[in-house]
Amino acid sequence: MSKKLLEIKNLVVKFGGVTALNEVNLHVSEGEIAALIGPNGAGKTTVFNIVTGYYTPASGEVLLDGEAISGLRPYKIARKGLGRTFQNIRLFGDMTALENVATAADALNKSGLVGSLFGVPRSRRDEKKSLETAMELLTFIGLDHRAHQMAKNLPYGDQRRLEIARALALNPKVLLLDEPAAGFNPQEKVELGNLIGKIRDRGFAVLLIEHDMSLVMKISDRISVLDFGQKIAEGKPAEIQNNQRVIDAYLGVAEDAS
Amino acid sequence: MDFSILYTNFWSLALDGLVVGAIYALISLGYTLVYGVLRLINFAHSEIFMIGTMVVYFIIGLFGFTGYEDPLPLINFIGIFLLLTVGAAVISGGSAVLLEIVAYRRLRNMGASRLSSLISAIGASFFLVEVFRKITDSRNLDFPRLINKDPFFTWGTLYLSADKVLVIGGATIIFIVLNRIINHTRLGLGIRAVSQDERTAVLMGVNVNRIISYTFLLGGVLAGVGSAFYMVFYETTKANVGFLVGISAFTAAVLGGIGNVKGALYGSFALGLVQQYTSAVLGYNWRDVVTFAILVLVLLIKPTGLFGEALQKARV
Amino acid sequence: MSKLSTSGFNLRDRFGDWWDGATGVQKTVFRVVLIGLFYALPLLNNPVIDTPETSFSSVLFYPLIMFSLMAVGLNVVVGKSGILDLGYVAFFAIGAYTHALMSIHTPLNFWEIIPFAMAFAMLAGVILGLPALRLRGDYLAIITLGFGEIVRIIAINTDAIGGAMGITGIPGPTSIFGIEFTVMDPRPYYWLTLTLLLVVIWGVLRLTKRKPGRAWEAIREDEDVAEFMGVATLKYKLWAFIIGGAIGGLAGAIYASQIRSIQPELFTLNLSIMILATVVLGGMGNIWGVILGAVLLGYIPEKLRFLSDYRIIFFGLLMVVMMNLRPNGLLPRKKREHFKEKI
Numbered sequence: 001m002s003k004k005l006l007e008i009k010n011l012v013v014k015f016g017g018v019t020a021l022n023e024v025n026l027h028v029s030e031g032e033i034a035a036l037i038g039p040n041g042a043g044k045t046t047v048f049n050i051v052t053g054y055y056t057p058a059s060g061e062v063l064l065d066g067e068a069i070s071g072l073r074p075y076k077i078a079r080k081g082l083g084r085t086f087q088n089i090r091l092f093g094d095m096t097a098l099e100n101v102a103t104a105a106d107a108l109n110k111s112g113l114v115g116s117l118f119g120v121p122r123s124r125r126d127e128k129k130s131l132e133t134a135m136e137l138l139t140f141i142g143l144d145h146r147a148h149q150m151a152k153n154l155p156y157g158d159q160r161r162l163e164i165a166r167a168l169a170l171n172p173k174v175l176l177l178d179e180p181a182a183g184f185n186p187q188e189k190v191e192l193g194n195l196i197g198k199i200r201d202r203g204f205a206v207l208l209i210e211h212d213m214s215l216v217m218k219i220s221d222r223i224s225v226l227d228f229g230q231k232i233a234e235g236k237p238a239e240i241q242n243n244q245r246v247i248d249a250y251l252g253v254a255e256d257a258s
Numbered sequence: 259m260d261f262s263i264l265y266t267n268f269w270s271l272a273l274d275g276l277v278v279g280a281i282y283a284l285i286s287l288g289y290t291l292v293y294g295v296l297r298l299i300n301f302a303h304s305e306i307f308m309i310g311t312m313v314v315y316f317i318i319g320l321f322g323f324t325g326y327e328d329p330l331p332l333i334n335f336i337g338i339f340l341l342l343t344v345g346a347a348v349i350s351g352g353s354a355v356l357l358e359i360v361a362y363r364r365l366r367n368m369g370a371s372r373l374s375s376l377i378s379a380i381g382a383s384f385f386l387v388e389v390f391r392k393i394t395d396s397r398n399l400d401f402p403r404l405i406n407k408d409p410f411f412t413w414g415t416l417y418l419s420a421d422k423v424l425v426i427g428g429a430t431i432i433f434i435v436l437n438r439i440i441n442h443t444r445l446g447l448g449i450r451a452v453s454q455d456e457r458t459a460v461l462m463g464v465n466v467n468r469i470i471s472y473t474f475l476l477g478g479v480l481a482g483v484g485s486a487f488y489m490v491f492y493e494t495t496k497a498n499v500g501f502l503v504g505i506s507a508f509t510a511a512v513l514g515g516i517g518n519v520k521g522a523l524y525g526s527f528a529l530g531l532v533q534q535y536t537s538a539v540l541g542y543n544w545r546d547v548v549t550f551a552i553l554v555l556v557l558l559i560k561p562t563g564l565f566g567e568a569l570q571k572a573r574v
Numbered sequence: 575m576s577k578l579s580t581s582g583f584n585l586r587d588r589f590g591d592w593w594d595g596a597t598g599v600q601k602t603v604f605r606v607v608l609i610g611l612f613y614a615l616p617l618l619n620n621p622v623i624d625t626p627e628t629s630f631s632s633v634l635f636y637p638l639i640m641f642s643l644m645a646v647g648l649n650v651v652v653g654k655s656g657i658l659d660l661g662y663v664a665f666f667a668i669g670a671y672t673h674a675l676m677s678i679h680t681p682l683n684f685w686e687i688i689p690f691a692m693a694f695a696m697l698a699g700v701i702l703g704l705p706a707l708r709l710r711g712d713y714l715a716i717i718t719l720g721f722g723e724i725v726r727i728i729a730i731n732t733d734a735i736g737g738a739m740g741i742t743g744i745p746g747p748t749s750i751f752g753i754e755f756t757v758m759d760p761r762p763y764y765w766l767t768l769t770l771l772l773v774v775i776w777g778v779l780r781l782t783k784r785k786p787g788r789a790w791e792a793i794r795e796d797e798d799v800a801e802f803m804g805v806a807t808l809k810y811k812l813w814a815f816i817i818g819g820a821i822g823g824l825a826g827a828i829y830a831s832q833i834r835s836i837q838p839e840l841f842t843l844n845l846s847i848m849i850l851a852t853v854v855l856g857g858m859g860n861i862w863g864v865i866l867g868a869v870l871l872g873y874i875p876e877k878l879r880f881l882s883d884y885r886i887i888f889f890g891l892l893m894v895v896m897m898n899l900r901p902n903g904l905l906p907r908k909k910r911e912h913f914k915e916k917i
Contacts, residue, residue, distance in 0.1 A: 052802055078804035092795035094907070095788070103788040107804025113813050116784040117777055127784055170804055299712040364898050372711045374897045376658055377854055381893025384847055388887040501843075505723075508716065543731050550720035557713055558705045 002030040004063075005205050006051070006082075006174045011060035013046055013229075020046050021229045024060075026207075028174050033196060033206045035216045037240075038226035039249060044209045045087060047226075048176050052084055053077040065173055079107050083167030084176040087209075089159050093152030097143055097162050100151050101134035104169035137165040140202075141195065157188055161195070174205045181212045193219045217241065225249065263538045269416035271534040277422045277491060279530025280429035283523050284484030285507035286514075287436070288354070288477025290522040293511070294453035295473045298372065301379035302361065304504020305386040306354045306478050310346040310485025311495035312390060315399045317345050318489075325402035332420070335405050339424070339486065347482035354478025355471050357382060363467070383500075390497035401493040425487045432483055433523065439476070440519060449473055453517065502546055506533070509553040515563025525563065586905065612768055616761040625876040632760040635832060637872035639767045640825055645852045645868040646774055646861060647821025652850065653859035653907070654782060655814040656794030657707070658715040660846055661722025664702075665695040665819040667729065667841035669826025674741040674836055684747035684755075684831050688824065695823025696816045703815040707808060710797070722846055729838040740837030747831050755831070763832045770828070774821055775861060781817070782861075790814055794859075844886060851889040854896050857903025866905055 006028040013021040021043045028034045036044050049055045051062055053074040062070045069077050083104070092100050109130065115123035138144045141161045146154060151162060160180060167175055177196070181189050193215055200206055210216045216223065217237040225233040225240060227249040233240055240246055264271075285307050292300040321338070330338070361382040365375050405424075409417035440446035448469040451459040460466055488503070489495060506529060514525025532552065537545045556563065593601070616631040625633045644666060651659045672691040676682055682690075706717045730738045746755040753762050781787055789810040792800035801807045830836050848871065856867025871889065875882035896903065 054798070054802075074798075074801040075804050075806050078802055084802055086799070090796055090799045092792050092799070094795055095791050099788055099791070103792045103800070103805065104803040106785045106788060109785075111785060113781065113786045113810075116786055117780055119780065123784070130785065166803060299716065301712075301715075361894055361898075365901075370897070370901060371656075373652075373656055373658055374901050376712055376715055377850070378894050378897040380660070380847065380850075381890045381897070383890070384844075385887055385890030385894065388884070388890060392884070392887065505720070543727070547724055547727050550724050553720055554705075554717055557709055557717060561709065561713065 002032070003065075004029050005065055006207065007061075007063040007066075008047070008051065009061040009063070011047075011050060011062070012058045013043070013050060013055065014058045019229055021050070021057075021226075024226070024229070024231050026224055026231070028205050028207045030205055031200065031203070032221045033200050033208060033219055035208045035210060035220035035223045036226060037210065037213075037216060037223060042226040042249075043229040044226055045178060046229075048084055048178055048209070051077075051176065052082060075107070078104075078170055078172075081171065081173035082176065083170040083172035083174075085160075085163040085167055085178055085180060087178045087182065089156075089163060091151040091159055091162060091166070093150065095151060096148050097138060097151055097154065097158075098131065098134050098147040100162060101137050101166050101169045102130045104166045105130040105133040105137075107170055133169060134165075137168050138162075140168075140198075141165045156183060160184075160192075164195070164199070168199070168204065172204060174207055175199060177206060177208045177210075179209055179211060181210055181215055189215050261539060264535060267415050267538065269414060271538055272531060273416060273418070273422060275531035275534040276527060277425045277530070278533065279510075279527035280425050281484050281488050281491065282503075282507045282510045282530055283526035284429060284432065284480045284487065285503065286511040286522040286526050287480045287519065289508050289511040290514075290516055290519060291449065291473050291477045294517045294519075295449060295456075295470055296362070296366075298362075298375055299379075299508070299516075300357075300474075300477070301376065302357055302383040302386065303354070303477065303481065304500030304507070305383050306350050306357065306500075307481040307485050307488075307503060307507075308387070308390065308495070308497065308500035309353050310350040310482040311489055311499055312394075312399075313346045313349045313482070314342045314486050314489045315401060315495060317342055318401060318404075323402040323404065325400065327402065327404070329406035330404050332405075338404065339490065342489070343428075343483050343486040346486045347479040350482030350485065351475045351478035354474040354481070358471060358474040363470075387498050387500070394497050396497065398494050398496050401489045401495070403493060405490065421490050425491055428483075428487060432480070436476075436480070436519075445469075445472055445476075449476075502549075505546070505553070506549050509549050509556075512553060512561075513556050513563055518563065521563055528564070609772065613765060616764055625873075626879055628876060629760075631764065633873070633876045635760040635764045635767065636829065637876070638869055639764055639771060640829060641849065641852055641868035641872040642865045643767060643771050643774065643825045643828075644822060644849045645856070645864040646771065646778060647818045647825070648849050649853050649859065649861060649864045650778060650782075650790075650821070651814050651818040652853055653857075653864065654787065654794065655790040655811060657811060657814060658711070658718070659815070659818065660715050660719035660843070660850070661702075661725075662718075662818070662822055662849055663841045663843065663846040664722040664725040665698060665822030666826040666829070666845070667725055667838075668695045668698050668819075669823030670830035670836050670841070671729070671735060671741070671826075672823070673827040673830040674744045675735065677745045677831070678741070678743070684745070684827070685750065688827055691827035692820040692823045695819040695826070699816040699819030700812065703812045707811045707815065719843065719846075722841075722843060726838050726841050729841075736837075738838060740835060740840075742835035744830055744834045744836065746834065757834060760832065763828065767825075767828055770824060774824075778817075778861060786810065786813065791859075848886070848889055851893055854893055855903055857905040857907055859907035860903070860905050863903050863905030863907065867903065 004027045008024060008026040011021050011024040012019065024047070026036070026047070036047060038044055046055070050057050053069070053072055057070060061068055064080055064082060067080070069080060092103065109126035111123040111126040135144065135147060138147050141164060143158055143162060143165065146158060151159065154162060164177065164180065181192050184192060189212060196206060196208070196219055208216070208220065220237055223235065223237055223240045224231055225246050232245045232249060233243045288303045288306065289300060292298065292303070361378045362375055365378055405420050407419045407421050409419045411418035440449065448464050451462065451464050452466055452469045456466060507526070510526040510529040511522045512525070513529055514521025514523065529549070529552065533545055533549065536548045540548070616634055624630045644662065648659065648662050651657050669691040672694050673684065673687050676687045676690060677684065702721050706714055709717060729735060735741065746757070749755065755762050782790070789800070789805045792803065792805050793807050793810060797807055852867035852871045853864045855871060856865065857863030875885045881888065
């Protein structure tokens, strides 16, 4: 069995009095595309917000490559190797595509402000490396020709892909994708599926939140299902498709009180 | 520093604290109501209050008082005071609605950043202060003493006078009315709906622009009423009167938990009391430093305020 | 490669096209001529640009070049990083008081005090920034406003630094390279400030074109996302504050050395707001824009004296109008977009 890169253990999250996630266990293994599905409001994005350090869990553990990361500031977690995209696109609109990606690539070097001011050799080297990494990633997702355009002026589909490139610039151990296919037509969804496959082949593990079932079933190695903050199923796509609890959850049948 | 004043004058300081607190409360409600619906500090609200004091000064000028008259009989005074209050409330309320249209609405509809709205509001605030500075030639405008402020009741160092009773009594009536408006009218329902969740409110058929206008109106009217009380109590105004009063009222709103109507009341009375006691010990010069220090400390230590419910972190 | 120029200042695009195509020699010549022109400004005796009441060369020093220096400093904070600082005048005041007190009470001269003035302003930036920068947006604005006012009120109430009367008899800079700094002639101060402004611009441009600039812009665009992308947001916000503070402190020290006496009333909220207005008018985030803003807002009220009485009315109105109609200012920070068709 391959190494677990991201592991979530007994996670409990509460907002006010409401329990958003209850004793959730999830993991993403090396070289794997894992998917997280569930009806709206099931707590999927909350998982991302916990893992990336935006919220602190009431209890439970998050391990990144065996290291406990809950409680760290989001930027530290990002630098340890966790990149994410957003359900509603959140690019740095007034920066160019290249700068968007380079900003994330910058996180991987330790050059400081004083070094940049005086142009010390290390800072020059790091600057060059950030821009090269950014350009390389833009080429990888097919946006190199738009490198110097403002992110806010890019077409919708390009914006979604740019978010992925930006997250990849962190050289993440695990890439978290939050509904990357939202708003895509069938052709674009196929292309996105191929891109995610290519990302996995480059050695990044992927955790995917997605509503488009055909996409999820096609590309995922393993699927976990959340409903009302609880994991109700986990398994290979074929198993999930035939799981009665999952079907009930999506059809809105009331959960039994187990 | 003389701490003995704290217990020798305990009750009179407490009374003054409540009077000042009542005035702050009327103004801080405007900050809190607007924050509730817009999630934005209405920077120019202090100028709405300033306009109210100017209206009061102007109306009283129409009566031709010189300031050397004998105090008016109570019934006459109350009549004039009601007129002042209504006048200030109408003009302040109207100004607040206008302010929202000029400084905020277009930016909101464009989906501009908070920074833009804030700069726009600060610009409006400076514009208003300077316009009135020109009109009044930067003078202090004194309000004639129309009411007998001699204490009619004494208990130790506690002196009860008509103006203080008027402020506390009047403000209490306003709070009761406001409570009814917010909890028992369609307007109040709309304000609460927009405060809770603007998008859902829109889906439920609430006209958000109209609710926002009414909220500014309500905040402006309260500030106008507050300005009438302020003038009777302090008997002076000037173009930049709003700045420090506004900071105090805002601090009170933050202290009570901004966005929370009851919190604004508690915060105002708490701040009024603290200001009176600390000024008594440190000297009046340091009052505003103390206010700022409270503001900074509350924001840093408990930004939801002492009585506030936790505001939800912005959703990602 | 074709260029995609969106709407806006056409002259600027024309200039940008020329600049992109210019050779190194052409660029150098352009820079030298432009900078030379600025150094020559106080020597020009032209009725068209002369100001009626105050001599043009003193207007050049204050407000023009002082506003420009402060605007460049505030622009790092407000324009680049999106942190609304309403208490910027506090840094200016700290610089001015540092020079005033140290030049009187220590044997150090102006040139030796400058690093202290900047260091104290930076320290103030850390003291204010560390707690305050954890807050966002409008709360931060209020806190900074409070900070500016507290510094002023403390100055008024502290007799050891002159109280409300302030400090008089502040020495000017000692002569350097044979240039004398006298009370009567404001021109050397202008040249001094211009030189320092050029150094500051050089430094700020270096920072903003590299990693720190990207971090600041990312914070301005979306602070949460910047954090998710590995940007140490608090650190960079603090740096923006410190750098802005240092520039403000520098400006304050020069100012105090020129006017020779300072009072707390010189450092009111109005000054913070005026500098903010120059940044807003010129174009938040664009260093050339904010200098243009500072020059316009410094010069116009001096040229048209009837306007100067209404200066702040005008500044306030300007902020509302600019935000509503042209939120990116006269010279927006818009980068020129290059766009290559994919074959």
